[in-house]
Amino acid sequence: MAVNNNAKKISVVPFGPQHPVLPEPIHLDLVLKDEKVVYALPSIGFVHRGLEKLVEKRDYEQFVLIAERTCGICSFGHGMGYVEAIEKIMNLDIPPRAKFLRTMWAELARMHNHLMWLGLQADAFGFESLFMECWRLREKVLDMLELTTGGRVIFSVNKVGGLRKDVTPEMLEQILHTIDDLEKECRVVTDTFLGDPDVLSRMKGVGVLTPGRAEELGCCGPFLRASGVKRDCRMLGYEAYGELKFEPIVSYDGDCYARCVVRIEELYQSMDLVRQCIAKMPGGDIDVKVKGNPNGEYMVRIEQPRGEALYYVKANGTRFLTRYRNRTPTYANIPGLIETIKGAELADVAMMILTIDPCISCTER
Amino acid sequence: MAFLPYVGMALKNLFSKPATESFPAGEREYTDRYRGHIENDIEKCILCGNCQRNCPSGAIKVSKADFTWEIHPFSCVQCSKCVEVCPVKCLSMVNSFTGIPSRSPARRRQRS
Numbered sequence: 001m002a003v004n005n006n007a008k009k010i011s012v013v014p015f016g017p018q019h020p021v022l023p024e025p026i027h028l029d030l031v032l033k034d035e036k037v038v039y040a041l042p043s044i045g046f047v048h049r050g051l052e053k054l055v056e057k058r059d060y061e062q063f064v065l066i067a068e069r070t071c072g073i074c075s076f077g078h079g080m081g082y083v084e085a086i087e088k089i090m091n092l093d094i095p096p097r098a099k100f101l102r103t104m105w106a107e108l109a110r111m112h113n114h115l116m117w118l119g120l121q122a123d124a125f126g127f128e129s130l131f132m133e134c135w136r137l138r139e140k141v142l143d144m145l146e147l148t149t150g151g152r153v154i155f156s157v158n159k160v161g162g163l164r165k166d167v168t169p170e171m172l173e174q175i176l177h178t179i180d181d182l183e184k185e186c187r188v189v190t191d192t193f194l195g196d197p198d199v200l201s202r203m204k205g206v207g208v209l210t211p212g213r214a215e216e217l218g219c220c221g222p223f224l225r226a227s228g229v230k231r232d233c234r235m236l237g238y239e240a241y242g243e244l245k246f247e248p249i250v251s252y253d254g255d256c257y258a259r260c261v262v263r264i265e266e267l268y269q270s271m272d273l274v275r276q277c278i279a280k281m282p283g284g285d286i287d288v289k290v291k292g293n294p295n296g297e298y299m300v301r302i303e304q305p306r307g308e309a310l311y312y313v314k315a316n317g318t319r320f321l322t323r324y325r326n327r328t329p330t331y332a333n334i335p336g337l338i339e340t341i342k343g344a345e346l347a348d349v350a351m352m353i354l355t356i357d358p359c360i361s362c363t364e365r
Numbered sequence: 366m367a368f369l370p371y372v373g374m375a376l377k378n379l380f381s382k383p384a385t386e387s388f389p390a391g392e393r394e395y396t397d398r399y400r401g402h403i404e405n406d407i408e409k410c411i412l413c414g415n416c417q418r419n420c421p422s423g424a425i426k427v428s429k430a431d432f433t434w435e436i437h438p439f440s441c442v443q444c445s446k447c448v449e450v451c452p453v454k455c456l457s458m459v460n461s462f463t464g465i466p467s468r469s470p471a472r473r474r475q476r477s
């Protein structure tokens with residue numbers, strides 16, 4: 001009987017949901033042929049909590065707390081996106097100081113997310129001391145957030161109509177001071193990422209995604225910008241972004257190194273944006289009075305640290321909303337991930353999964 | 366492109382003190398605004414139940430008959446909504462943790 005020798009060489013290796021390198025559980029069935037990945041079949045659903053259904057049980061003002069707790073790292077963005085959608089439905093005009101403070105906190109959240117990602121990426125290719133160094137620097141950003149909002153990752157400062165807490169000038173001074181110190185220390189770490197020969201050999205030329213294919217698959221965020229497509233939702237000018245000067249950061253190689261470069265440049269760009277926000281911070285109130293219930297529907301797009309996130313809210317005039325839908329960036333990037341993994345070595349798969357900056361808690365609320 | 370740029374930092378880290386704090390052996394310094402736990406100044410409390418009605422996670426239980434106010438620390442999400450809606454301002458957010466939740470099930474305050 002003839003035996004198909006090719007069929008013997010294929011093996012299926014399960015990756016996840018528990019894996020030392022993954023921050024959150026995702027399962028991939030890797031179809032391997034002699035240690036090279038031929039295809040990957042994803043399965044998600046390990047942390048589905050049904051948060052979108054809870055919108056029927058908590059009124060629209062309390063739901064901010066739940067929307068924020070969708071994810072620990074992108075939490076400010078989720079709270080802000082939800083609150084913006086409700087404010088647009090109710091035609092509330094929030095004061096400029098609230099817009100600038102929200103932008104400042106959003107950029108601080110971006111900084112701590114990118115520092116965390118840099119650490120996880122270093123851990124994925126085995127450079128543990130660089131991982132610890134990045135996270136030590138991240139603690140400084142978390143200290144700034146604790147100083148102003150009271151929490152390290154879950155801030156609870158957004159509310160419908162503005163903000164719940166104001167910031168004193170001394171706190172802004174301290175933030176500027178910390179960012180100056182942080183920038184100097186970050187230079188050493190980012191020079192290692194960009195220049196160290198061991199790091200380069202792991203990341204350059206690995207996991208290439210062409211720009212046409214990235215757009216076709218619907219990728220977003222730094223994953224897309226690293227393939228050369230200039231798309232950044234902050235250019236839409238929501239909150240105070242319309243008054244700040246910046247350009248989207250793009251890299252053209254499309255490999256893991258390019259994604260690293262984009263995130264490193266975004267880290268420094270965020271520091272600059274925080275400085276701009278503090279310099280232009282207007283005085284005044286931080287909230288407006290909210291009367292009545294929302295009635296209507298609206299969709300908001302914001303640029304989370306991981307990519308473009310959509311927030312759709314539908315209200316019918318009562319205290320409880322009928323629908324809240326949140327399309328998160330990782331959900332859109334998973335097809336791109338599957339495409340990148342094809343043809344990779346098994347040892348590189350862990351690192352490639354991390355280059356999309358997966359946030360599985362967001363993906364499966 | 367420097368040659369092995371991380372070596373300087375690695376050597377410095379070898380001879381400096383650890384970046385982590387040895388909590389709970391050492392002190393953990395919280396900032397003023399840190400959202401730790403809720404405290405009730407029970408003598409001022411009028412047991413109106415506003416905090417119980419507005420708590421999004423149902424962590425507070427007020428009993429007018431027994432003159433008690435209690436909070437389940439593990440259910441509290443430290444949102445400060447109770448602090449905002451209290452009419453006599455007897456509730457406050459204190460910036461420290463109270464202990465291990467499994468060993469302190471509910472924090473009860475009794476009014477005299």
